[in-house]
Structure formats: structure tokens, C-alpha cells
Amino acid sequence: MRSCFVFSRRALLSALVLGFSGSLLAQSLPPVKLALIEGMSGPFANTGEAVVRNIVWAVERVNARGGIKTAQGPRNLVLERYDSKGQSEEALSALKSAIDDGAQVILQGNSSANALALIDAINKHNEREPGKRVLFLNYSAVDPVLTNEKCSFWHFRFDAHADMRMAALMEVLKTDTLVKSAYLIGQDYSFGQAVLREARRQLGLQRPDIKIVGDELHPLGRVKDFLPYAAKIKASGAQAVITGNWGNDLTLLVKAAREAGYEGKFYTFYGNALGAPAAIGESGVDRVIAVAEWLPNVPGAASEQFYQSFRQRFPKPSEDYVHLRMQLMVEALAQAIEKAGGTDPVAVALQLEKARVSIAGQTGTMRAEDHQFQQGLVVGVMARQGTPGVPFDVEGSGYGFRVVRQIKAEQARMPSSCKMVRPGAG
Numbered sequence: 444m445r446s447c448f449v450f451s452r453r454a455l456l457s458a459l460v461l462g463f464s465g466s467l468l469a470q471s472l473p474p475v476k477l478a479l480i481e482g483m484s485g486p487f488a489n490t491g492e493a494v495v496r497n498i499v500w501a502v503e504r505v506n507a508r509g510g511i512k513t514a515q516g517p518r519n520l521v522l523e524r525y526d527s528k529g530q531s532e533e534a535l536s537a538l539k540s541a542i543d544d545g546a547q548v549i550l551q552g553n554s555s556a557n558a559l560a561l562i563d564a565i566n567k568h569n570e571r572e573p574g575k576r577v578l579f580l581n582y583s584a585v586d587p588v589l590t591n592e593k594c595s596f597w598h599f600r601f602d603a604h605a606d607m608r609m610a611a612l613m614e615v616l617k618t619d620t621l622v623k624s625a626y627l628i629g630q631d632y633s634f635g636q637a638v639l640r641e642a643r644r645q646l647g648l649q650r651p652d653i654k655i656v657g658d659e660l661h662p663l664g665r666v667k668d669f670l671p672y673a674a675k676i677k678a679s680g681a682q683a684v685i686t687g688n689w690g691n692d693l694t695l696l697v698k699a700a701r702e703a704g705y706e707g708k709f710y711t712f713y714g715n716a717l718g719a720p721a722a723i724g725e726s727g728v729d730r731v732i733a734v735a736e737w738l739p740n741v742p743g744a745a746s747e748q749f750y751q752s753f754r755q756r757f758p759k760p761s762e763d764y765v766h767l768r769m770q771l772m773v774e775a776l777a778q779a780i781e782k783a784g785g786t787d788p789v790a791v792a793l794q795l796e797k798a799r800v801s802i803a804g805q806t807g808t809m810r811a812e813d814h815q816f817q818q819g820l821v822v823g824v825m826a827r828q829g830t831p832g833v834p835f836d837v838e839g840s841g842y843g844f845r846v847v848r849q850i851k852a853e854q855a856r857m858p859s860s861c862k863m864v865r866p867g868a869g
Contacts, residue, residue, distance in 0.1 A: 471516070472513075472515060472516050472517070472518045473518065474518060474519040474520060474521040475511065475518050475519070475520050475521070475547060475548070475780065475786055476521055476523060476541075476544065476545050476546045476547055476548070477498070477502070477520055477521065477522045477523065477546065477547075477548045477550055478523050478525055478537075478538075478541030478544070478546035478548070478549050478550065479494065479495065479498060479522060479523070479524050479525065479550045479551070480525045480527050480534050480537045480538060480541065480549060480550070480551045480557075480561070481494055481495075481524070481525075481526070481527060481550075481551060481552070481553055482526070482527050482528055482529030482530075482553055482554070483495075483524060483526040483527075483528075484526055484528050485528045485529045485530075485664070486529065486664035486665070486690070486691055486692075487529050487553060487554075487664060487690040487691065489690065489691070489717055489718075490553050490689065490690045490717060491526075491529075491553060493716075493717065493762075493764040494552065494553065494582070494583075494769070495522075495524060496757055496762060496764065496765075497764070497765060497766055497769040497770070498522055498550065498769060498773065499522060500753060500756055500757070500765075500770070501769060501770045501772075501773035501774070502520045502521070502522050502773060503756075504770075505519075505520050505773065505774075505777050506519045506520060511777050511780045511781055512781050513780065513781070513784060513785045513786070514784040514785055515785065518786075520773070520777070523541070523544065523546065525537035525538075525540060525541055527551075527554075527557060529553070529554060529557075529664060530557075531554075531556055531557050531560040534551070534554075534557040534560060534561060535560055535561070535564055538561060538564055538565070538568075541577075542568065542575060542577060546577060547577055547578070547786050547788070548577065548578050548579075548580060548776065549561065549565065549577050549578065549579045549580070550580050550581075550582065550772075551579070551581060551582075551584065552581050552582040552583030552584050552602070553583060553584070553689075553690075554584060554632075554634075555584040555585065555586035555589065555632070555633045555634035555637075556632045556633055556634070557584070558581055558584030558586070558589055558598075559586070559588070559589065559593060559633065561579060562579060562589065562593060562595050562597075562598050563593075565577060565579050565595070565597050565598070566595055566597065569597055569788070576597070576788040576789070577597070577788065578597055578598075578599070578788050578791060578792060578795070579595070579597050579598045579599070580599050580601065580772055580776060581598060581599065581600045581601065581602070582601050582602055582766070582768060582769045582772055583602045583766075583768075584600070584602075584634070585600075585602050585603065585604045585605045585608065585634060585712075586604070586605060586633045586634045586637050587604045587605055587606050587637055587641075588633070588637070589604070590604060590813040590814055590815040590859060590861055591813070591859055591860045591861055592860060592861075594813050594814060594859070594861035594862070594863055595814075595864075596792060596814075596863060596864060596865050596866065597788070597792065598814055599792075599795055599809065599814045599816070600814060600815055600816060601768045601769070601771060601772040601775070601807070601816045602736070602768055602816070603736060603816075603818070603820055603855060604815065604857075605634060605637045605638050605641060605687060605712075606637075606641045606857055607820070607855050607856075607857055608687075608712050608734050608820070609638065609641045609642060609645055610645065610855070610857070611734045611820045611821075611822055611848070611850050611855065612685070612710050612712075612732065612734050612822060613645045613646075613649045613650075614822065614848050614850060615710075615732055615822050615824075615847060615848055616649070616650060616683070616710055616732075617649040617650055619683075619708075621682065622650075622653060622682045622683045622708065623652065623653060623654065623682060624653060624654045624655075624656045624679070624680060624681050624682050624683070625642075625646065625653050625654070625655055625656065625681055625682070625683045625684070625685055625710075626655075626656055626657035626658075626675075626676045626679055626681035626683070626684045626685070626707075627639045627642050627643070627655060627657065627658045627659070627684075627685050627686070628657065628658075628659055628660075628661070628672065628676070628684060628685075628686050628688070628696070629660055629661075629686055629687050629688060630660065630661065630662075630663040630664075630687070630688055630689075630692055631660035631661060631662055631663060632663050634687060635660055635663070635687055635688075636660065637687075638685075638686070638687030638712070639658060639660065639685075639687075642685045643655065643658070653683075656679040656680060656681050657675060657676060657679045657681060659672075659675075661692075663692065664690070664691070664692060666692065666695065667695070668695075668699070669695045669696045669698070669699035669700075670699045670702065670703060672696065672699065673696070673699035673700045673702070673703035673705060674703055676700060676703075676705055676707075677700075677703050677704065677705045681707055682707045682708065683707050683708040683709070683710055684700070684705075684707060684708070684709045684710065685710045685711075686709065686710075686711055686712070687711075687712045687713075688711070688712075688713070689712065689713040689717075690713075690717060691718075693711065693713055693714065693717075693719055694717065694718040694719050694722045695722075697709060697714070697719055697722050697723045697727070697731070698722040698723075701722070701723060701724060701726050706726070706730075707730070708730045708731070708732065709723075709727070709730065709731045709732065710732050711731065711732065711733050711734075712733070712734060713733065714727075714731045714732065714733040714825070715733035715735060715738060715823060715825075715837060715844045716733075716764055716837065716838075717764060717838075718838065719731075720825060720836075720837045720838065720840040720842040720843075721837075721838060721839075721840040721842075723825065723842075724842075727825040727842065728825055728826055728827060728842070729824060729825070729826065730824075730825065731824065731825040732822060732823070732824050732825075732847075733822070733823055733824075733825075733844055734820060734821070734822050734823075735766075735820070735821060735823070736766070736767055736768045736805065736807075736818050736819070736820055736821070737766070737767035737768070737803070737805055737821060738821050738823045738844050738846055739765075739835040739837075739843065739844075740823065740832060740833055740834060740835055740843055740844060740845060740846055741804075741821060741846055741849075742832075742846065743803075743804050745803045745804040746803045746804055746805075747834075748803070749767070749802065749803035750765065750803075750835065753765040760838050760839030761838060761839075763837060763838045763839065764838075767802060767803060767805050768807075768816070768818070770802050771800050771802055771805070771807050771816075771818070772816075774800045774802060775795060775798040775800045775807075775809065776791075776795070778794070778798055778800060779791045779792075779794035779795040779798055780794075782794040789866055795809055795814075796809055796811035796814065797809065797811065805818060805819065806818070806852075807852070808852070810859075812859060812861060812863065813859035813861035813863065814861075814863075815859060817852045817853075817855070817856055818852050818855070819849065819850055819851050819852050819855065820849075820850045820855045821846050821848065821849050821850070822846070822847055822848040822850070823844030823845055823846050823847060824844060824845055824847050825842055825843075825844055825845075826842065826843060826844065826845045827841065827842060827843075828841050828842060828843050830845070831845075832845040832846065833845050
């Protein structure tokens with residue numbers, strides 16, 4: 444028994460020494476610079492800061508294991524933040540600053556409008572300055588055009604796009620026979636428009652019996668009082684609201700609906716995060732549905748351990764916003780750089796096209812034809828913490844999401860119209 448203990452102790456000590464040595468070596472080489480271009484101020488600042496925590500945690504894990512192995516030796520990742528203020532012009536200015544600062548990878552997600560502007564600018568920059576090319580990794584800009592008509596060799600999306608998310612919601616709505624009327628509401632920009640367009644299309648296919656009693660868009664991030672919208676929703680007699688709203692536009696909408704006495708259901712893309720459950724309160728139990736690639740209450744020890752680890756790193760209830768896809772994204776990047784042997788953008792992109800990564804029981808693969816990440820999705824319904832299937836709540840609200848549908852990657856997959864133009868191709 445003692446010899447086994449000594450061996451284990453020596454093995455552990457050796458591993459610690461190797462890890463420490465790798466860390467020192469990684470620190471001796473220039474780090475790989477990741478530039479996060481996100482709204483850190485303005486109406487969606489809370490979503491930007493939430494993203495920072497996710498990426499910081501992912502970067503910390505890569506660096507803790509000795510960094511990324513390259514032909515020159517191990518290199519750490521370093522995350523640098525650039526405030527877009529949620530505006531496309533500011534995002535483009537931030538992109539220029541990031542490139543001037545030596546960033547090799549651009550990260551962005553909160554706004555498909557900003558993502559479209561960045562893709563166009565990066566395409567032009569990479570063609571104009573091949574010696575300073577950058578890659579664009581997108582964790583939550585989900586307008587379908589980004590991996591269809593506007594697909595780019597330099598852009599990789601790690602979130603399911605809006606049509607994929609809508610199809611997942613429809614898997615639940617099509618069996619909800621009590622719903623006979625729906626109100627569609629969204630933010631007035633490319634993503635919000637895409638969500639409502641796809642909602643109409645899929646309702647026609649899956650639930651043609653549902654009457655659409657309202658269909659409107661509102662300004663992005665500028666509405667302070669949603670009570671007039673809530674009053675219209677209630678007056679319409681809608682039994683369900685379908686929305687892709689996110690950030691404060693979602694929180695304020697559901698809060699206004701509660702104050703107006705609306706008693707219908709909410710089929711949402713993001714009803715599980717950033718203040719929404721607390722704003723909805725008890726009235727949301729069994730009535731608010733959300734779709735994601737993962738939820739804290741997904742059954743399984745690996746999922747629970749993953750979530751508990753994040754909460755140990757960020758223990759404040761206000762910091763409780765973790766997305767598995769962002770962790771998979773950074774792991775895919777680290778894997779691609781290692782397989783490429785360095786940070787040459789073309790070599791890394793070619794390896795990213797073949798990425799396959801797993802964390803906490805979730806496995807995802809990148810589809811080379813359009814750079815759309817393929818992974819499973821889950822749909823959850825709001826419930827009280829402590830009820831069956833809900834060991835964890837959201838942001839200390841006392842409410843979490845019980846998983847009611849798990850959709851495999853092959854079921855979530857959708858065709859693409861992307862016609863990828865690769866470097867050197869016509």
C-alpha cells in the first residue's frame with residue numbers, strides 16, 4: 444500500500460513539475476492574442492461582461508495546462524477587451540485597433556448586425572493584407588445569413604443559428620395543443636427580423652392551426668417601457684409569445700407582461716438568462732420556455748461538475764451566466780492551433796474546419812462547408828428550484844429550467860446555401 448502511495452505521489456509531483464515547466468515555457472513566448480469586441484457599455488453592457496467571464500474561464504483552463512503546443516514551443520492565450528458599445532461603427536473601429544495591437548483572433552457574438560459588419564471588414568482586410576490576416580470566432584450572432592449567403596472562410600459560428608433554435612422550440616410547441624394563437628415580437632434588426640420570419644414559416648409547417656394575432660418589431664436597445672407592447676399582447680388574446688429578444692430587451696418585455704397581467708406562455712431563445720427568470724417570477728413557472736445548447740439542469744454527473752466548477756470560479760449570483768458553447772469554442776481554437784503547429788490563419792482555419800471537441804458530455808463538430816458548428820440542443824421550461832429535474836436555479840432567482848426536450852446534433856442540423864470562397868480560389 445505504501446509503495447502505491449509513493450508512486451502516486453511521485454507521479455503527481457512529476458505532473459506538477461511538468462505543468463509548471465510548460466507554464467514557464469509558455470510565458471517565454473509571445474501569447475496568442477484574442478480580441479473580444481463586444482458591448483461593454485450601453486444598454487447591453489451586462490451581456491458583454493457575462494461573455495468576458497465565460498471567455499476568461501476558458502482561457503484560464505488552457506493556460507493552466509501549459510498553454511498551446513506549437514512548433515516553437517508552448518504559448519499562452521491572452522484575452523484583450525474592446526468596447527463596441529453595441530454599435531457597428533464602434534465595432535469596426537475596435538477591429539482596427541485590435542489588428543494594430545497584434546490580435547490574431549477576433550471574438551464577437553452579441554449582435555448579428557455587428558457580426559455582418561465585422562465579416563465584411565475582415566474579408567477585405569485579409570485580402571488586402573495577407574501578412575496580418577485574422578480569424579473571426581462567433582459565439583452568439585445567430586442570423587442564418589452568416590453561414591449561408593454571407594458565409595466566409597475566416598468566420599466560424601459556434602452557436603446554433605436562429606432557424607435551428609426555432610426548429611428546436613417548435614419541437615415543443617407542436618405538441619402544446621392548448622396554444623391556438625401566438626404573438627410574434629422581436630428586435631428590429633437582421634436577427635430579430637430573421638426570427639419572426641422563421642417563426643411564421645415554421646408555424647405554417649408545424650402548427651398551421653395556430654393563428655398569428657400580432658407580428659411586430661421594436662427598436663433594438665432603445666425601448667425603456669414595454670408596457671404598451673405588453674398591453675397589445677394581452678389585448679390580442681395571444682396564448683403564446685414567440686420572441687428572440689435578448690438582454691434588457693427581453694427582461695423589460697417579460698417584466699412588463701407580468702405587470703400587465705398577461706398569462707400566456709413565452710417561447711424564447713434566451714428566457715433562461717440575464718435577469719429574465721427573476722423579472723418573470725412565479726408567473727413564469729411552466730410557462731416560459733427557452734432553447735440553448737446546454738442548460739445547468741441537463742442530467743448527468745459531467746454536466747453538474749462543469750456547472751459547479753464555473754460557480755466556484757464566479758460565485759456571485761449576478762455572475763451566474765455560463766455557456767458551454769463558448770468553452771467549446773476556445774477548446775476548438777486551441778486544438779486547431781496545436782494541429783496547425785502555429786498561428787498561421789489559413790492553417791488554423793483549415794484545422795478549425797475539422798474541429799471535434801467535447802466538454803461535460805457535449806460534443807460538437809465544425810461543418811467545413813459553411814463553418815456552422817453542429818451540436819445538440821436542449822429545450823427547458825421554467826420551474827421552481829428543488830422541484831424534480833431542477834437542482835439549480837438561475838442567478839439566485841429561485842427558478843431554474845427543467846429540461847423537457849433534448850435534440851441530437853444530427854436532428855438539429857439544417858442545410859446551408861453557403862458557397863465558400865477559399866484563399867486562392869476564384
